[in-house]
Amino acid sequence: GNSVTQMEGPVTLSEEAFLTINCTYTATGYPSLFWYVQYPGEGLQLLLKATKADDKGSNKGFEATYRKETTSFHLEKGSVQVSDSAVYFCALSSFGNEKLTFGTGTRLTIIP
């Protein structure tokens, strides 16, 4: 079956620091990979996605590259801001098993 393992939190960084949140997966078929973000008191929203190997998803300064050889989709940002404080979820869906499978989430706090 499908599963997602992501970096345990919480993660606390200073503003302008470099961010990496690790995500690895196992999947049947050919998965699409997603990062969703949940700001305090809100529902989840898509941050970025990649639907095939070597694709890079990007949005709001965040990037993640679909690495089939290492089954990974690590989230990165070069310079974080206080407004990036949120919970980040890695997720996947695969052809033939379209139900979205989530990781446990990583809480990120950015301090000024």
Next chain:
Amino acid sequence: NAGVTQTPKFQVLKTGQSMTLQCAQDMNHEYMSWYRQDPGMGLRLIHYSVGAGITDQGEVPNGYNVSRSTTEDFPLRLLSAAPSQTSVYFCASSLGQGVISTDTQYFGPGTRLTVL
């Protein structure tokens, strides 16, 4: 577009009570789903629907019922509430056509349910 709406935002129930969480979307999406979010466990799929009249079970369906009589609405019913159902519930929808696995899911704001 209002997107995905959920009501109520908060609810407190006593053990054994029943209630319905409402979910509606105005994007003409075929695929709708319900998740529960618990600390340290991410989101877990309760039930989902690939179109009006079609529903199926997810990872944690026990104690919950759903129906999908229209494309827009996907209510979640708790038959006899238990403290283990204390959670935050999210409804989501996606286009659900073509290669569904590549779809973006759109989430509602959530319902925080406490069962005493």
